[in-house]
Amino acid sequence: MASLVPVSDPADPRLADYVRLRDVNLRKSLEAEHGLFVAEGEKVIRRAVGAGHPVRSLLMARRWAEPLSDVLDGLDAPVYIADDATMEGLVGFQVHRGALASLERLPLPPVEAVLGDARRVLVLEDLVDHGNVGAIFRCAAALGVDAVVLSPRCADPLYRRSVKVSMGAVFAIPYARMTGRHDGLARLRGAGFTLLALTPDAAAVPLDKAPMTGRVALMLGSEGDGLSSHWIHEADEAVRIPMSPDAMSAGVDSLNVVAAAAIACHTLVGAADAP
């Protein structure tokens, strides 16, 4: 079992991986520079380690050493033990889940590698909100989507909040990031995928009437603006989730992107399972 190292100074340089976890700009540059990410909570840490991410260090209240003893066994990394006040001073908020891990990122596979024999794929264009990215990964994994492909600028699935909201689903579903906005879609088409663009446009085909035989990639756009016109243009079909006529007249005729993704994943996977 790894040795437990008590710490009490939030400015201790050995804890630099965990500094100011809610400071998005700081975290983005710090994590990119060191190739690390942070997982929070016993279950999510176990899933991250299980997915093969090398551990840089752990930081936890002493009460978590026992429940995490299976992870600590044979671990070749320091395990820092701190009280709640030290952790709060370091990360900038009260860590309810009591245990944090700093882990190494692994090289992302190329798009082709995650397509493999996938039949159902989500393609996310430029989502901004890490919580939404995490929630969509959770839906995709739970419902049985085979892989996720991200646009070059889509928010990071390994950002702390994405990982947390996904409940670790970011480690359970293969994903890749396109290197260019357009050759990425070309690769999907080249691999035989029908590209469906999800839009609120009333002229689009209802989702459950869309072509779903064979390989299907469903494209979801960003929170505010939806899919870019270029991506909609490149799709084989624009599809929509039918809205209530009453809602349309009341002006509340749209879903947030997570609700739309949930319905889309459910429909996509249900159609794949149909005889």
Add this chain to the structure above:
Amino acid sequence: MASLVPVSDPADPRLADYVRLRDVNLRKSLEAEHGLFVAEGEKVIRRAVGAGHPVRSLLMARRWAEPLSDVLDGLDAPVYIADDATMEGLVGFQVHRGALASLERLPLPPVEAVLGDARRVLVLEDLVDHGNVGAIFRCAAALGVDAVVLSPRCADPLYRRSVKVSMGAVFAIPYARMTGRHDGLARLRGAGFTLLALTPDAAAVPLDKAPMTGRVALMLGSEGDGLSSHWIHEADEAVRIPMSPDAMSAGVDSLNVVAAAAIACHTLVGAADAP
């Protein structure tokens, strides 16, 4: 048009309706005592006023007076004009949407009144998170659910965050709150509703195989624990959203309550529209 009243002191007693908007305990008691709620942002304010809630006051940056002039026309309530710093000092955060309204709550109708000729109803048991309540109202309104019934302890749809996340859908869909946990369900059954309990239990019937002819009420449980065993017991049928076998072995085989609600509303309304 209402007269515009410049204010610059966050402690001005005329602004007491807007104090510390993120202090949940303070807000709950303040709003209950005065029978008020707060709406945020131009569109949501317009929907709240349009739904017949009398305005106690408005508080906004001067730039919002023009876009909201249709609301201000003939308004018999003060319109306070403040700069960003004054608003931030008062409410406790930066108000990105720049306009707030304090409005009067209206008496909630009894359960029977919202059932009317509804065919599809959601029943929410003890949800805790206001954002989730708002997101579920948004799904229900957009997809065409006819009404929502809340358990006695379910989080308040008129709490600021619920209203905001719902994008004003809380004003577009009729809802009522049960006075007792059990007679509420009895009233639904008495009105001829089939009660479906949504659960992750693998032994439950897949949602799309559930009985959906006639009137259907779908029961959704709280974020952590799901539906109480008592409510599941009172249901006519326990139903589930099918999960991926891979996800079940990876331990990521559940959806958050908003994703589950989105899929459930879509299925419910689709079945109602089927010939």
